[in-house]
Amino acid sequence: MSGLIEKLMQVKNLLNDDLSRQILESRIHFTHTVLSANRECDCREGYQHYDSSIIQEIDCKITKSERFLIAGAGREGIRTYEALAHAGYSNIEGFLDNDKKKYGEAIEGVKVYPFSSIISSFHDCYIVVANKQYGEKFFRQILSYGFPKNKVIYSLSGKLTSRFGWEYFDIPKHKKGVREVFLDVGSLDGKDSLNFIKWCDGEYDCIYAIEPSVVSMEMVNNNLIDNNVKFINAAVGEESGELPFYEVVDHPGASGILANKDSQISMVHMVTIDSIVINEKVTFIKFDTEGSEIPAIIGAKETISRNKPVLAISVYHNEDDVVEIPLLVDSIRQDYKFYLRHYSNNSSDLVLYCI
Missing domain, CATH: 3.40.50.150 (Vaccinia Virus protein VP39)
Incomplete structure (x- = not known):
């Protein structure tokens, strides 16, 4: 362990800005706590460092003027909200949940509704299902109400994939050469x-x-x-x-x-x-x-x-x-x-x- 700590300090000293050091610390935390506990990685530096992002599952498929609902009003639902909002999908009409105690509450300024309301009030919305624990249950529940399958964005991985910046070419403090x-x-x-x-x-x-x-x-x-x-x-x-x-x-x-x-x-x-x-x-x-x-x-x-x-x-x-x-x-x-x-x-x- 002492050898690893020594190497980490050497790498930390090599890095030339605070963002790089923050990313290194997050990666080490992921490797030695999240990964070992078989938990989902949640890397959030991009939301802070970049002004916008794209969502891999819906980029170029759905316009940003469309209306959205998010299945699940817990921690993973809030992460989905953050991903959608950062990517410019601002018309988020509500969260859907099975917990009656949450109905009418506002999360991130957005109300929580029962799944049963999707046909009467939200038939023209897209529903995002990105929940590792309850995703399949939510997906089946939505379809059971007769909601069209092509309006459901179901992430099998349990989360939306946000992509930031210009990978490999977002080079800090460097300009192209002539040859x-x-x-x-x-x-x-x-x-x-x-x-x-x-x-x-x-x-x-x-x-x-x-x-x-x-x-x-x-x-x-x-x-x-x-x-x-x-x-x-x-x-x-x-x-x-x-x-x-x-x-x-x-x-x-x-x-x-x-x-x-x-x-x-x-x-x-x-x-x-x-x-x-x-x-x-x-x-x-x-x-x-x-x-x-x-x-x-x-x-x-x-x-x-x-x-x-x-x-x-x-x-x-x-x-x-x-x-x-x-x-x-x-x-x-x-x-x-x-x-x-x-x-x-x-x-x-x-x-x-x-x-």
């Missing part, structure tokens, strides 16, 4: 490369889209054709060779070199970053390799040491990544400045920036 060379390590569908093009206003020399999944590489090719991109269908690690790859066909983002019970196993070629960009002046590397970020960084030591590119690294796949990865990068170059940013209200989408 950017971007390495998209873990390209998935190529959308991060498209965001890079937007970030640098199309002024770049080259993009390397690196992705081991055959399924994902097809999407990368389709999305990035005619954009001066070098496509590399391979995994990245600390040495070159062959290794087993676990392909999740229905959910390519979950594919990787770590075992997955829903995956199909195949052998893929593995390369190091240092071996593929020997003569490039790399300016920006994004790492999102589904838990193998550390070996990928080790295989990029020479590139990082030589060029000092901006690094945007996912640090949420393994419990210790948020501690071990900053220390690893600092061991390669001691002149980086470090920032943490969190782009959702769940345990994923935590990014370390090294600038």
Whole structure:
């Protein structure tokens, strides 16, 4: 334990702003209390730091002028209200609950009603069901009143997913260069490369889209054709060779070199970053390799040491990544400045920036 505390203090001292330190403390709390107790993660820094957000389950599907009801007037209902309000869905007509003592009360200035009122008073509303404990019960209860199923937003995970900011490109205190060379390590569908093009206003020399999944590489090719991109269908690690790859066909983002019970196993070629960009002046590397970020960084030591590119690294796949990865990068170059940013209200989408 003393070794962990010492490492935490080292990382805390590396971080360059209060928000980063707050995020680190929240992550350590999540890892050692919430996760160990099998409780739901509730990451709230984004609501405080960002002026707006999008909700993954309803973005671009439902206009913000629509009226909403929230199933459940307890703690999870209040979290749903907060997520909707922060995303600009301001027409929240009420909470629905089975506790008669709450009827007529106001929570966040919004009244609580019985479920039985939905047809007579709220037939034109959408009902959001985002409750881990009672979600299925609420969903069945709503349908039992004859409420149309297509007007019910039912989150199977038990919460709405809020997304904040511009992941990988919301870079603190940094401006784009004039001849950017971007390495998209873990390209998935190529959308991060498209965001890079937007970030640098199309002024770049080259993009390397690196992705081991055959399924994902097809999407990368389709999305990035005619954009001066070098496509590399391979995994990245600390040495070159062959290794087993676990392909999740229905959910390519979950594919990787770590075992997955829903995956199909195949052998893929593995390369190091240092071996593929020997003569490039790399300016920006994004790492999102589904838990193998550390070996990928080790295989990029020479590139990082030589060029000092901006690094945007996912640090949420393994419990210790948020501690071990900053220390690893600092061991390669001691002149980086470090920032943490969190782009959702769940345990994923935590990014370390090294600038």
